[in-house]
Amino acid sequence: MGRDRSTTNNTMEITAAIKALEAVPQGLPIMIHSDSQYVIKGATQWLRGWKAKGWRKADGKPVLNQELWLQMDAAMVGRMITWKWVKGHAGHPENERVDRLANWEAVRAAAGAGTDPTPIEAAKA
Numbered sequence: 001m002g003r004d005r006s007t008t009n010n011t012m013e014i015t016a017a018i019k020a021l022e023a024v025p026q027g028l029p030i031m032i033h034s035d036s037q038y039v040i041k042g043a044t045q046w047l048r049g050w051k052a053k054g055w056r057k058a059d060g061k062p063v064l065n066q067e068l069w070l071q072m073d074a075a076m077v078g079r080m081i082t083w084k085w086v087k088g089h090a091g092h093p094e095n096e097r098v099d100r101l102a103n104w105e106a107v108r109a110a111a112g113a114g115t116d117p118t119p120i121e122a123a124k125a
Contacts, residue, residue, distance in 0.1 A: 013039045014068040021075035029080040033094060040085045047073055 013036040024030045034040055047069060050056070055063045063069060 010038050018071050031082040033084045033086050040083050
């Protein structure tokens with residue numbers, strides 16, 4: 001868990017996927033659920049093309065979050081990954097929990113909270 005006041009939702013979505021990949025030992029299959037089409041399509045469809053085009057999108061503009069996509073690319077090497085898109089705010093239990101945690105972090109940040117939650121507090125969120 002965590003927060004970064006100076007970033008975007010897309011940055012945090014990519015970061016979450018990278019952290020998930022890094023948490024699973026090499027050689028084990030992993031299924032990543034995300035409500036972010038940006039992350040799912042980026043990892044499964046766009047990444048190869050971006051690399052081939054020198055980190056340029058189809059419109060010729062630079063790929064946003066290139067450093068994170070480089071990290072994602074490295075984290076994906078040699079892994080058996082299943083990417084699963086879930087619709088956000090549609091009752092998916094884990095997605096709803098993640099949204100609650102993100103909102104909780106935002107409220108804490110706005111209140112100036114400086115401590116991390118205990119594992120029990122985090123589990124309740």
